[in-house]
Amino acid sequence: MARPLLEVSHLSRSFGELRAVRDVSFTIHEGETYGLLGPNGAGKTTTISMISGVLRRDAGEVTLGGTPVSATDATGRAGIGLVPQDLAIYPDLTARENLSFFGRLYGMSGQVLKRRVDEVLEIVGLADRAKSLARTYSGGMKRRLNIAVGLLHRPKLLILDEPTVGVDPQSRNAILESVEALAGEGVAVLYTTHYMEEAERLCDRVGIIDEGELKAEGTRRELVDLVGGEDVVRLEASGELDGAMDALRAIPGVSRVDVQAGMLQVVTTGAARLLPAIVQSVAGTGATVARVEVSEPDLESVFLHLTGKALRD
Amino acid sequence: MRKALVIATKDLRQRLRDRSLIIFGLLVPFALTFIFDMLLGPVTSGPPVIARVGLADLDGSLVSIGLRTALGAAADAGVVTWEEVPDADTARARVEAGELSAAIVVPAGFGSAVTQGTAATLQVVGNRDQGIATQVAESVAAAYASRLRAATLAAKALAASGAAAPSALVMAQVAAAPEPLTLTATPTSDRQLDMTTYYAAGMAVFFVFFIVQLGVTGLLDEERDGTLARLLAAPMARRNVLFGKVMSSVAIGVASMAVLAVGSTIVMGADWGDPLGAAVLIVAVVVAAAGVLMLVAGLASSPEAAGNVQAVVAITLGSIGGVFFRLPAQEGLFGRLQGLAPHFWFMRGMGDLAGGGGVASLGEEVLALAVFAVVLGGLGWFLLERRLNR
16 A cells, blocks of 8 residues: 555635535545545535645645645645646746746756756647747647646646546547556546546546535445445436425335436436336326436446435536 | 746746737837927927017106116017017007017106106007917016006105105116016926926826736736636745735836836937936836835735726826826825825926936935835735735
8 A cells, every 4th residue: 555645634614604625634645546526616626725735724734745735834835736727827928938937936947947848748748839829729738738837846746626627528538648647657646526437537536525525535436335336217207206206215225316407316226126116106197208317326326325416517 | 035036037028928018118108208298398398488579658758768678688688579669559450460479558648657656557468379478578567667666665755754856767777777686596396307308207107007007916817817826836935926026017117117218318308317316216116106006906806906996096196196297386285195196206306306416315205105115015915915825
């Protein structure tokens, strides 16, 4: 087992009456990719802002390799690379100028800085556009430059805050491949997302966060086991859905019924066995079933199980 | 400190690529200086107005002859040219025709009225389009009349004491005699810049507030654009971010004013006085501007809001500070208001330099500008630092 690199304990932060983050604790080991999975407004960005020292915290501790990290102590922040959700680059500087500027802020200079800038430009595939102003880049290229800045000073921990939001599928795939490559090089990654499939693809362990609280964490297998092997049956139905939900809850083996945007979501054990009864129950209330999906447990199911809500934009 | 310098250098690179710096820092102030100088310079600082005065002496007494002597003295001083006209109607006609700027009509019986101490009237006919020249003619006539009045009073006093009253000739000589003593005083408020320098300095200090604003609100731009998070995550003290912004603001402000000072001197012949004094004054007003604008930025919710308020502040302070028009020395409320504008202290300092002063003469102005920088800038720094330490 690798050594713990980042240790976050009892992190809390309020904005007035809003308790944005409540007593969040987790650990990331060297070379591990850890995902914070939760919907928008769950507290992901506030959490990583406190971890990276951008935001002050009301309570809690953060250490990186045993060194305290905070908004007031600059030392610990040197080992963290931050890739904010917003494009944190200067559009009126070139890629090389952007990288050189941030490199100098991290104490790099001279040939060391120049070589590292060249390396990072190669990694993110922007070497041939290094002298172009960032404002002339496509959205995907800007995203890659955004990531390159975070990588520049060879951080022990790279924090990526929803790096694929608003990105076209091709660039999104390139970003995900870059993150996988980093993990392969032994860089620890803290990756926030509200896309379940990204968390499943990239992360060794996932923390599920909602309303500022870390509801559960573990490997995908560990989290799915929390659901108890339950499947999710989704029915696209129209008509009187309240009556249908009551009828579904009465079926033995159904543990949860929810409705999201006209879709009935039924969490159950043994979906294949119960499927005829589920459809008949809904039809029996007068509702019309247009489509049925059955999915095995995944992180979406886990999130639904833990919070009673679906992950959504 | 080194990190602040890195941030300031980055900001300067960005500003140099930003056309607004070139436009507001150089082109507009330079163009406005040129335009104001072309339009208003000849009116206020052109060659002196010489009044062409006609004298219609219908009296022909010894007393009225003294007026010729007074006009001759004014002509010697280069203020008027004068000539005799035969009568009042001719005088009026030539004035209306524009051949004369004004005419002084001495009515018949003027001399005897003066010597007898009864009411006597001098009439001045002026051209409506030559107000200044008419005022010159009025001044010559009024000065002569005033001295005649004094001589008449003296004659009455002599008569009352039993002495012989002076003759009309003596009274005329007394009235027309040159001033025995002239005092020339040059108080500080009268140390005025020539118009070219006035507008060059005025436009430079007016627009430097907009230039410094670009740098100060840069912090709010970084916050809006997301780059501030990255700066705050970097391993450095947060004050480096603020200090870097202030450094770049002051640097572009000083550079802008310095280029305008040198440019207006070379191209338009402006005189910024002692170079060291001008440099000190420029640095002082730019730092004061940074202080004022930091406070506005600290109170603003967004870069757009800050920009709007800063523009209003710059225009208001520039107006009461007298960068557009010469404002007379004011007492009371407006006088105190003027003191609230860094522009006022800068222009006053420029006046000191125009009067031949150097750095040593700028103590009061530099102190006032330093107060702006320290007090307002300190408050602004506090508010912005608090914003960074959320």
